[in-house]
Amino acid sequence: MDVSGKPREKWGSKLGFILAAAGSAVGLGNIWRFPYLTGENGGGAFVFVYLLCVLLIGIPLLLNEVALGRHTKRNPIGAIQSTIPNSIWLVGPILCIAVCFFVLSYYSVIAGWAIGFLYTNISGSSITFETIQETPKYILPLLGIFILMTIWIVQGGVSKGIEKASKILMPLLLLIVVAVAIKSLSLPGAMAGVDYYLNPDFSKINGKVVIMALGQAFFSLSVGWGLMITYGSYMDKSHNIVSAGVWVAFTDTLVALLGGLMIFPAIFALTAPAEIEGVLTGGTTLVFNVLPQIFDQMPGGAMFGAIFFILLVIAALTSSISMLEVPVSYMIDEKKWNRKKSAWVIGGFAFLLGIPSALSFGAVDGLSAFKIFGTEYNFLGMMDTVFGTFSVIIISLSLSLFTGWAFKTDRLVAEINEGSSFSKPIALGISMAQVWVFFIKFVVPIVVGVMLLTQFGIINI
């Protein structure tokens, strides 16, 4: 039962939570953001730091969010309100709801590009990526199509809609990634790419690499968005939070690593040596500009391109439905809207807010390039910095401080204990619960706090 006395919607099975949460985690973050950040931040060195961030910071915060959600059976704001009402801690969850809404708006633009690519690939049309990006009559309908698909799944209800979609989409996704990675690895010259990607050059690790890796871990795991609070709130007490959380993190990391394995061997195999560096550091355009050209040079390239972009749209969809779910569940819980109305109204506003992002790649000059504090942005890039990076870091910090210092950690340990043996000593008389409490109280706030201070230029590492 939830506060209103109605039974709360629930996942149909334990696998339902894992599939939906992993579906949320696996998205453009793995396939588009992870490879381009890896290319910009030193290859294997970035991958190494990223893995540490997932393990030491991401997983403890993931367990924290799921436990908080299941304990309170509420959306992020409701979760905090029902524990320490009307406190400063509300800032975190309010930001969560805003962040999911704001990121959904531009995430859908990038997903729209992928649909556009798919269309040009399959139809053999001569429209280029630049044309799709720059032309309102292409990009706005693509944005609309993607948001409509998202709304359509979310309005179907938690287990019926999201779970059904995840059950079909996730295994399909993994299969396609593995197939493309195998193809990429079999190209002559591919091993140089594997070396670049998986053999860390530790001298390349610096403050920026660590910060980007930590930020990417939050983005990719869907941690720091309140999403895992919402999905945790639909979870049954008998389910094991620890194993579910570890499975989600494992799947997300596996797909990110496989995503890199699709891309880096192919780049090294198919690019002239003098041009490789430029391709690797090509930034946000890595996937959208370079990959289709590489696929074009491969035997059966059009098919590979098509498969790749189908994969990207599927991955983006299982993430976008989870982003929409957070504000939708808030409106259902707190404002008593029904699910249909919430999904359509919020999705509609996300479309409207997506318009300036969609037009910020050449369609409207004023949105495509402007300066804030001396740094040049386009509208989408600004949204990603403010909401996709800074806000998520602030939320993660506030949620770890909330659990570690304001709310009793014992209560969440007890919550996690239901369905798992969290407090049973595993080695040297120490239990996972003790390690987790130490991380939530000290390691996470200190590391994330330092990261935040460097982001604002207050300290320099």
Ligand code: PHE
């Ligand atoms: N984790 C998703 C990705 O990697 C992005 C996302 C974040 C989705 C938060 C939902 C909520 O693309």
